[in-house]
Amino acid sequence: MINLNGSIVDQQQAQIPFNNRGTYYGDGVFETLRCYEGKPLLFEAHYFRLMASMRILRMEIPQSFTPEFIEEEITNLLAKNNFTQGHARVRFTVWRKPGGFYTPQDRNVEFAIESSEIDGKYQNPSSREVELFKDHHVVSGMLGNLKTAQKMVNILAGIYAQENDYQDMLLINEKKMVVESISGNLFLRSGDTIKTPPLSDGCLNGIMREQVLSQLKMMLNYKVEETTITPFELQRADELFTTNMIRGVQSIHKYRKKAYETTCADELIELINGRYFGA
Template structure:
């Protein structure tokens, strides 16, 4: 089942017009959300990021779009597929009409759910080699921080990674700073300092990124820095890891000739699981 504007319908009956603005112009946003044992984890952060992103794109937010309403819609969609643990995609697009200038700033929404087998973040030990993707740059600034449907750089980077047998790639901005991975935020560990690029560099305002920043900020053994990361710092790091709401924490094992530890990443993964249970 698919939830279209609050109505549950069979997936094969869910159709979009060819003039849909998300398709025609990328005039759309989405949230990737994890449901754990029927509970929408980190929902408050997802909700406020969605509202903030809709305001940035100057979409008209419906009065009904309360946290309670959308959370209920997510849960009903998950339950309609008899799922306990699920990956949910909540997509918002502006209503049809107009060219670049929309005829109607109102929105419609779609919620889809697929099964996740593991209830918690597992942190699998596996080779995970990455490389820089330098064919195209992210642009620093506010628009890059939202989850819009404009993901061409991520698509091209994913093709590059697949063609060259890399597990992932790191994206850079116009200032040649390392911004994020294809599918999540980047953290770098050097000694007792953990760095992650600032939002102003163009990285996604990630929900899991926010959770880890809060967790690290309470640790006595580490200092957190939100600061630009140069490509030269990557090979000097003790650890590199990627975060997103589905995987949690993904350790990078190799970048070029440098191989990395994963001690800090494993510790943070355990703390993230505990935090998720309490959210």
């Protein structure tokens, strides 16, 4: 079952207009939430990011889109799909109503919520090799910080990884600086210094990115910097890892001929699992 504009309907029966602007122009935004025991984690952070994204994209925010309304819609769907125990993934998608060409005739929105079961607590993968994706680049600036429905660079990078037997790809911006991976923010450790690209470089304003930054700043054994990362730094680093809400912290084990440690990522995973899942 899914939630389509506030109604719980069977996924196979759900219908949206063929000319919806999400399909035609990528005119939409979404949030991906990790849920535990029937409740979304860090809901407030997701809610305010969604509202900020809708404002930046000049969408008309419905008066009904209060934190209480959206959280209740999510928890009701989780209950309907029997996801009140264990772990689940929820995607909340918003798109502008049909009409117009590039310029919309109607700034009002429609929405859908879908949920699926996922495995247990966060775990670090045993093997993950990456490469630099140079065919296309993300654009630095504010639009790159949003989870929009238009993710063509990520899609093409995913196809490249699939065709070449990589587990992820690192994306660069128009200045040839390393920005993020296909589905997560990037962190680089050299000695006791940990770097992550600033939002101005075009990386996603990730919820887990903020959680990891806050955690690292409390750990006295590391110095944290939000600064540009060049491709040349990748092979000189001691450790690379990526973050997102669904997978948590994931180590990168190999880039070209360079093999990496997993020390900091392992430590973060243990701390984050303890905070959210009590284990």
